[in-house]
Amino acid sequence: MRDAVPAGRATTSVPLLTDHYEYTMVSAALADGTAERPCVFEVFARRLPNGRRYGVVAGIGRLVERLAGFRFAEEDVDFLRGNGVVDADTAEWLRRYRFSGDIDCYAEGDLFFPGSPILTVSGSFAECVLLETVILSILNHDCAIAAGAARMVTAARGRPIIEMGSRRTHEDAAVAAARAAYLAGFASTSNLAAGRAYGIPTGGTSAHAFTLLHSDEPAAFASQVAMLGTDTTLLVDTYDISQGIRNAIAVAGPGLRAIRIDSGDLDVMAQQSRELLNSLGATDTAIVVSGDLDEYAIAALAAAPVDVYGAGTAVVTGSGAPTANLVYKLVEVAGRPVVKRSEHKRTVGGRKTAVRRHKPTGTVVEEVVVSQGRPESMPGDRELQRPLVRGGEIVADLPSLTESRDLLRQGLIAIPWEGLKLSPGDPTVPVVMLP
Amino acid sequence: MRDAVPAGRATTSVPLLTDHYEYTMVSAALADGTAERPCVFEVFARRLPNGRRYGVVAGIGRLVERLAGFRFAEEDVDFLRGNGVVDADTAEWLRRYRFSGDIDCYAEGDLFFPGSPILTVSGSFAECVLLETVILSILNHDCAIAAGAARMVTAARGRPIIEMGSRRTHEDAAVAAARAAYLAGFASTSNLAAGRAYGIPTGGTSAHAFTLLHSDEPAAFASQVAMLGTDTTLLVDTYDISQGIRNAIAVAGPGLRAIRIDSGDLDVMAQQSRELLNSLGATDTAIVVSGDLDEYAIAALAAAPVDVYGAGTAVVTGSGAPTANLVYKLVEVAGRPVVKRSEHKRTVGGRKTAVRRHKPTGTVVEEVVVSQGRPESMPGDRELQRPLVRGGEIVADLPSLTESRDLLRQGLIAIPWEGLKLSPGDPTVPVVMLP
Numbered sequence: 001m002r003d004a005v006p007a008g009r010a011t012t013s014v015p016l017l018t019d020h021y022e023y024t025m026v027s028a029a030l031a032d033g034t035a036e037r038p039c040v041f042e043v044f045a046r047r048l049p050n051g052r053r054y055g056v057v058a059g060i061g062r063l064v065e066r067l068a069g070f071r072f073a074e075e076d077v078d079f080l081r082g083n084g085v086v087d088a089d090t091a092e093w094l095r096r097y098r099f100s101g102d103i104d105c106y107a108e109g110d111l112f113f114p115g116s117p118i119l120t121v122s123g124s125f126a127e128c129v130l131l132e133t134v135i136l137s138i139l140n141h142d143c144a145i146a147a148g149a150a151r152m153v154t155a156a157r158g159r160p161i162i163e164m165g166s167r168r169t170h171e172d173a174a175v176a177a178a179r180a181a182y183l184a185g186f187a188s189t190s191n192l193a194a195g196r197a198y199g200i201p202t203g204g205t206s207a208h209a210f211t212l213l214h215s216d217e218p219a220a221f222a223s224q225v226a227m228l229g230t231d232t233t234l235l236v237d238t239y240d241i242s243q244g245i246r247n248a249i250a251v252a253g254p255g256l257r258a259i260r261i262d263s264g265d266l267d268v269m270a271q272q273s274r275e276l277l278n279s280l281g282a283t284d285t286a287i288v289v290s291g292d293l294d295e296y297a298i299a300a301l302a303a304a305p306v307d308v309y310g311a312g313t314a315v316v317t318g319s320g321a322p323t324a325n326l327v328y329k330l331v332e333v334a335g336r337p338v339v340k341r342s343e344h345k346r347t348v349g350g351r352k353t354a355v356r357r358h359k360p361t362g363t364v365v366e367e368v369v370v371s372q373g374r375p376e377s378m379p380g381d382r383e384l385q386r387p388l389v390r391g392g393e394i395v396a397d398l399p400s401l402t403e404s405r406d407l408l409r410q411g412l413i414a415i416p417w418e419g420l421k422l423s424p425g426d427p428t429v430p431v432v433m434l435p
Numbered sequence: 436m437r438d439a440v441p442a443g444r445a446t447t448s449v450p451l452l453t454d455h456y457e458y459t460m461v462s463a464a465l466a467d468g469t470a471e472r473p474c475v476f477e478v479f480a481r482r483l484p485n486g487r488r489y490g491v492v493a494g495i496g497r498l499v500e501r502l503a504g505f506r507f508a509e510e511d512v513d514f515l516r517g518n519g520v521v522d523a524d525t526a527e528w529l530r531r532y533r534f535s536g537d538i539d540c541y542a543e544g545d546l547f548f549p550g551s552p553i554l555t556v557s558g559s560f561a562e563c564v565l566l567e568t569v570i571l572s573i574l575n576h577d578c579a580i581a582a583g584a585a586r587m588v589t590a591a592r593g594r595p596i597i598e599m600g601s602r603r604t605h606e607d608a609a610v611a612a613a614r615a616a617y618l619a620g621f622a623s624t625s626n627l628a629a630g631r632a633y634g635i636p637t638g639g640t641s642a643h644a645f646t647l648l649h650s651d652e653p654a655a656f657a658s659q660v661a662m663l664g665t666d667t668t669l670l671v672d673t674y675d676i677s678q679g680i681r682n683a684i685a686v687a688g689p690g691l692r693a694i695r696i697d698s699g700d701l702d703v704m705a706q707q708s709r710e711l712l713n714s715l716g717a718t719d720t721a722i723v724v725s726g727d728l729d730e731y732a733i734a735a736l737a738a739a740p741v742d743v744y745g746a747g748t749a750v751v752t753g754s755g756a757p758t759a760n761l762v763y764k765l766v767e768v769a770g771r772p773v774v775k776r777s778e779h780k781r782t783v784g785g786r787k788t789a790v791r792r793h794k795p796t797g798t799v800v801e802e803v804v805v806s807q808g809r810p811e812s813m814p815g816d817r818e819l820q821r822p823l824v825r826g827g828e829i830v831a832d833l834p835s836l837t838e839s840r841d842l843l844r845q846g847l848i849a850i851p852w853e854g855l856k857l858s859p860g861d862p863t864v865p866v867v868m869l870p
Binding site: 013016017018019020021022023024025027028029031032034037039041066079080083085087125129132133134136137138140141164166167168169170171172173174175176190191192193195196202203204205206207208209210212213214219222223224226227228237238239240313316317318322323328329330333338339340341 | 456472520640672675763765776
């Protein structure tokens with residue numbers, strides 16, 4: 001195919017991943033002298049979607065990457081000025097734009113609940129307001145994926161899950177989804193870009209097309225084994241599953257690593273396949289199942305002789321909750337708490353500080369959030385916020401994805417047991433908001 | 436913020452926006468001699484999500500951009516080879532990779548139904564199979580957004596809708612979502628990157644934060660009007676809506692273009708606001724409403740004095756159906772139809788040709804799809820597929836987004852009236868599959 005100027009590449013200009021009104025506000029604030037007022041914005045959820053019992057913080061690492069690229073190229077400014085989005089003074093200000101404020105946040109992999117101050121941005125109004133959309137886009141997407149994925153990991157009870165949903169979501173969102181699913185405890189991904197960008201293990205063997213391409217199923221299996229050896233997974237449901245399994249073991253021998261079933265009643269199929277594999281001497285050949293698996297379908301297979309799950313659509317779409325309901329709200333101006341009137345009953349102004357309180361057994365009791373102060377220190381408290389950016393410079397050593405996986409696993413052990421139920425319910429940890 | 440190497444940028448390497456197994460299959464097929472077999476792959480939906488009555492083709496223009504970038508940089512090949520995804524021969528083949536086959540597709544903005552052969556890729560197995568994931572990612576995302584957005588446009592009955600959902604979805608998906616919503620008939624977007632990349636009108640004025648930043652609401656309004664004039668929209672629900680409207684008209688005069696209400700019972704609020712505006716002489720001041728609007732909420736406001744809707748979460752998440760269920764299936768090898776056995780009853784092998792059949796009145800009767808042949812020609816037939824790529828070269832003059840908007844509008848006029856109902860139902864046009 002011939003080369004073309006990929007117009008969509010313009011989307012990688014980070015400052016334009018932003019809503020028009022942020023620039024309008026900056027223009028007006030620069031003109032009226034309020035642009036430099038010190039402000040505090042907070043990211044939090046008013047509620048969890050669909051009766052979820054916890055949220056999972058994800059996307060902080062991606063956010064750091066994006067913020068580092070939040071600089072205006074000359075063509076960005078020209079676009080904004082040429083289209084009347086900003087005036088000349090604002091254009092000049094944007095050319096010099098550097099975020100010089102502070103950011104604090106919960107760690108990736110930590111849990112959150114309604115009201116948890118997940119991320120706090122402080123600095124001048126103009127510097128902070130421009131970050132609203134890109135911060136929310138990243139966190140709303142990644143937290144949504146991680147929360148659904150974490151429920152699947154719980155449902156899988158230690159069996160590994162492969163993320164294979166790239167084809168069901170936007171091509172770039174797919175990469176972030178693979179990252180969030182891995183953070184939540186998935187074993188690997190099919191997405192190669194995620195493998196390269198984040199070091200996530202990738203895997204994959206063959207599709208039905210590969211079998212259909214060949215003259216018959218044994219020919220396809222022989223070709224795959226010739227290339228990949230017997231430490232591979234043969235897809236056995238293109239024609240008849242039982243015959244597929246016989247063909248697989250005939251070609252690869254009983255040392256075959258795994259078969260995959262992608263259709264049919266997976267519970268029945270897994271049982272029959274296990275018996276057949278055993279009868280063929282392939283007692284160590286694993287069974288991988290896939291096909292529209294979400295946390296409920298995975299839970300329903302708990303008693304089936306399944307070794308590995310593949311999850312696609314459900315994980316990349318947040319399993320019914322594709323966005324995390326996070327908002328970015330101005331809570332403080334020049335040290336004074338502010339709040340929209342309609343939210344007086346639910347929302348407290350002012351910069352918040354949060355700790356999670358635990359019983360001596362280690363079980364979480366509550367999250368205590370204090371506005372413009374600090375929670376009284378108690379034994380078993382864990383501080384939830386940590387400095388990410390100071391004076392525009394990243395100061396945190398970000399946790400690795402492996403460390404975030406561990407944090408989430410520990411977090412899910414520490415919540416009350418009801419928190420791991422798949423059914424809709426209240427948030428498992430109350431957030432006590434002290435004004 | 437200091438510069439950093441944005442690792443996530445690696446995601447713009449198009450050939451890695453791909454599932455691992457596509458490369459595994461190419462390796463094995465190159466080794467066994469089947470890689471060059473001429474194949475036909477088709478993209479279609481087995482069903483529409485959630486009882487939707489039609490699908491909307493969207494993403495073809497984006498697909499063309501991405502396919503033009505489907506070339507292997509040396510570091511892409513090094514990654515694939517270094518991680519054992521491909522062998523040395525395959526790595527060499529990838530270095531020379533150019534898609535040299537053909538692609539036919541439905542036009543962007545056209546409708547589709549279960550079984551419609553939306554996109555047909557033909558060429559060697561190895562060349563075609565590598566495109567599976569990126570094609571499906573783009574079409575599954577963009578078609579899902581367009582389908583939900585089209586229902587909102589129908590529900591809005593001619594009133595304009597502004598797309599403002601960027602913050603609720605992945606930051607790059609947001610740009611594609613704005614494009615798909617505009618294609619579906621939205622009036623504008625808040626997303627500046629979409630404005631630059633696709634020429635979509637952008638708009639936006641101010642958020643609650645802007646009002647909270649100022650000493651009081653009149654000061655915020657005065658600042659906004661000083662910058663943008665009275666041809667702007669003032670957000671009046673930060674404190675008390677009635678007082679907000681009085682403040683707005685006091686500051687801007689009765690020539691103010693619009694007020695926006697983002698909370699509360701929008702039906703009641705719109706009615707009260709209209710009466711108040713009229714009593715203040717602001718009879719031409721429009722009312723913009725926003726806040727968790729989907730097609731049902733928009734329809735419920737049909738009798739309210741609303742002039743413009745703002746839609747966010749629902750549009751960027753496909754309003755309950757965030758993916759379009761499209762699959763990419765091998766249907767022909769060396770002229771021979773192929774089909775997975777479990778799908779014999781539902782799926783027909785072979786390359787399909789599709790026409791949409793109309794009554795003399797112009798109403799669609801059915802879509803006729805013929806495998807390995809052409810439908811009998813009838814008066815009122817419209818051919819649905821057109822050449823997009825021939826021998827790897829783009830041969831189509833792609834329709835502009837404006838032309839695609841027109842095509843969709845005409846298409847929705849031509850379907851049976853039940854097709855525009857918001858309730859769940861069967862696809863409004865039957866697809867008659869002739870083997």
